[in-house]
Amino acid sequence: MSVVEGKAMTAIADVAASRTFDGVDLHALAAAIQTPFYAYSANAIRQRIAGLQTAFDGLDHRICYAVKANSNIAILQLMAHQGIGADIVSVGELQRSLAAGIPAERIVFxxxxxxxxxxxxxxxxxxxxxxxxxxxxxxxxxxxxxxxxxxxxxxxxxxxxxxxxxxxxxxxxxxxxxxxxxxxxxxxxxxxxxxxxxxxxxxxxxxxxxxxxxxxxxxxxxxxxxxxxxxxxxxxxxxxxxxxxxxxxxxxxxxxxxxxxxxxxxxxxxxxxxxxxxxxxxxxGRYLVGEAGILLTRAIRVKSAGEREFLVVDAAMNDLLRPSLYEAWHDIVPLHDRREPARYDVVGPVCETGDTFARDRAMTRCRAGDLLMIGGAGAYGSSMASTYNSRPLTAEVLLDDGRYAVIRRRQSFAEMVAGEQLPQAWNET
The missing domain is CATH 3.20.20.10 (Alanine racemase)
Structure with a gap:
């Protein structure tokens, strides 16, 4: 894939116009996998890696991917296959990197x-x-x-x-x-x-x-x-x-x-x-995976409150924390053909005022069930997610030239509470 093709593939306007990402139809994908979920373009990541390697060609250099940006083992394996090392900040990240095939001699702690x-x-x-x-x-x-x-x-x-x-x-x-x-x-x-x-x-x-x-x-x-x-x-x-x-x-x-x-x-x-x-x-970290990921979410309802309209979606701050934590902007694009303009506060279901993805955002009018894409979600999205409000961790999907693979299934309730237990025995110190 050329650099030009890679840039075009990850441009959010192009994805919105084609409704495809790395050759995968997003509506068909969302019909197969429950929203919200993350989708990552393998080709977009490879293109970023290739561009960085070309820019530094001829220098004695080593690229060590910042694992904290997106620590899914499948993403780390993709890095390993491209000869990329790892920059880690915990033993957990060390174990993930080794499990993905990144050799220890390419890891900095x-x-x-x-x-x-x-x-x-x-x-x-x-x-x-x-x-x-x-x-x-x-x-x-x-x-x-x-x-x-x-x-x-x-x-x-x-x-x-x-x-x-x-x-x-x-x-x-x-x-x-x-x-x-x-x-x-x-x-x-x-x-x-x-x-x-x-x-x-x-x-x-x-x-x-x-x-x-x-x-x-x-x-x-x-x-x-x-x-x-x-x-x-x-x-x-x-x-x-x-x-x-x-x-x-x-x-x-x-x-x-x-x-x-x-x-x-x-x-x-x-x-x-x-x-x-x-x-x-x-x-x-972010440079390699940020624009290679999107978060797909569906509208639950539109709620009117005086002069404001709230577009309530099924993704929330526990899935993508950056807007709440950093006041970060993410492009949000409805994936439908209607053209009537509207302005929404885009919010999630979590019981926090901070569970807001955008305020007074201009977009086309939405209805319950509409599919939306949140762009730039490949870095510090899933890796910062939580189960706040007892919401399960979302699925993650890797896309590659028209095919897809689930690289983390949606968390079940049993998995969410697997480490919890009622007190069986009391100990004294």
């Missing part, structure tokens, strides 16, 4: 709260690198590696204090954020860790945030990383890898969001790290 148990399990399977975020973690990593008779490979996550110009809740590179350490502290780590038999600190890591739509924050952050790398090399420290994180944004608002061109991004990276001979690590 990030996150501010790694426990002794998690570090031990990751060391035991041989993950490639740990991105370390505190002095306490660094000491624990060395200690656990010593207990296992191993040598842990690590990168220090520095906080470059750069505003990513994104939503406050997904900004991670400012001094006030919990992630990473200052360059001054990182400098001390390299001095203190020199000569350790169980810790090899020879990498740098920086990730300033998510959904970034401008090159400038990347430019400022990466220049600080490269300046620090050169300083370390001049001081006699070997730097074998530089992890530049992720953060590339996607288009949530058709015609308004202008994502960074991946080739321009790659050119910037080439320019800044022109003198670096080690491995560059990229951690894309």
């Amino acid at each position: 990030s996150g501010v709260g790694k426990t002794r148990e998690e570090i031990g399990k990751a060391l035991a399977v041989g993950v490639w690198r740990f991105n370390v975020e505190s002095a306490d973690e660094l000491a624990l990593l060395e200690q656990v590696a010593k207990e296992q008779g191993a040598c842990a490979r690590a990168a220090v996550r520095i906080n470059p204090d750069v505003d990513a110009q994104t939503h406050a809740k997904i900004s991670t590179g400012k001094a006030e954020n919990k992630f990473g350490v200052s360059i001054d502290e990182a400098r001390r780590w390299f001095v203190q860790s020199s000569g350790s038999a169980h810790l090899r600190l020879d990498g740098l890591h920086a990730h300033i945030g998510s959904q970034i739509l401008s090159l400038e924050p990347f430019r400022r952050a990466l220049r600080r990383v490269e300046d620090f790398r050169r300083e370390l090399v001049e001081a006699g420290h070997e730097i074998r890898s530089v992890d530049i994180g992720g953060g590339l944004g996607v288009s949530y608002r058709a015609g308004l969001d202008r994502p960074v061109d991946v080739n321009e991004y790659a050119a910037l990276v080439r320019e800044i790290f022109a003198s670096f001979n080690g491995t560059l690590v990229l951690e894309p």
Whole structure:
């Protein structure tokens, strides 16, 4: 599939016009599977991967998909088949990645709260690198590696204090954020860790945030990383890898969001790290899967309340949390032929005012039973879902050239309560 074809396939207007996604008829799909459910285009994901690999061709680089964006094992297997590694933040994500066929030597372990148990399990399977975020973690990593008779490979996550110009809740590179350490502290780590038999600190890591739509924050952050790398090399420290994180944004608002061109991004990276001979690590998540997914939902009813009209759909905030958590925009498109204009607050059935996907959104008039598509739902949709209000986790479906496969069935009530039980015996402490 060409880049042009891939872009056209995921454009929400084209999907709405054809009522097909990756060659699959959406009305037929919704007749076979109970709404709401997620549908992902395998070809759209492959196209994004290919575009990123082409942009960085010729550089010593490694792409490690940010598993938190969409952790379905089938999606991870697709990544594995394309030679993509994993960026994980928990043992659960480690287990998912290994089960999907991503080898441990292509996995980097990030996150501010790694426990002794998690570090031990990751060391035991041989993950490639740990991105370390505190002095306490660094000491624990060395200690656990010593207990296992191993040598842990690590990168220090520095906080470059750069505003990513994104939503406050997904900004991670400012001094006030919990992630990473200052360059001054990182400098001390390299001095203190020199000569350790169980810790090899020879990498740098920086990730300033998510959904970034401008090159400038990347430019400022990466220049600080490269300046620090050169300083370390001049001081006699070997730097074998530089992890530049992720953060590339996607288009949530058709015609308004202008994502960074991946080739321009790659050119910037080439320019800044022109003198670096080690491995560059990229951690894309949303960029690879965000626009490759949609959430299909049906209208339950239209409710009039004075001058407002509420379009109540069967999807809810427990299925797609981003609008409630981040005030995030997702395009919402009715998949019918009526053209009468209307304006709706699009809401779900959950008993929270925050269970709102859109306010005063212009669209065509809807009726009960109409099928609607919520775009840009491939990242941080199913992976952030819950069973709030005792609503089952939705199904997920992978589409590929006119065929589909259910990659997570809709959760049953029995599965939802499987871990719960009435008190059988009481214990005293």
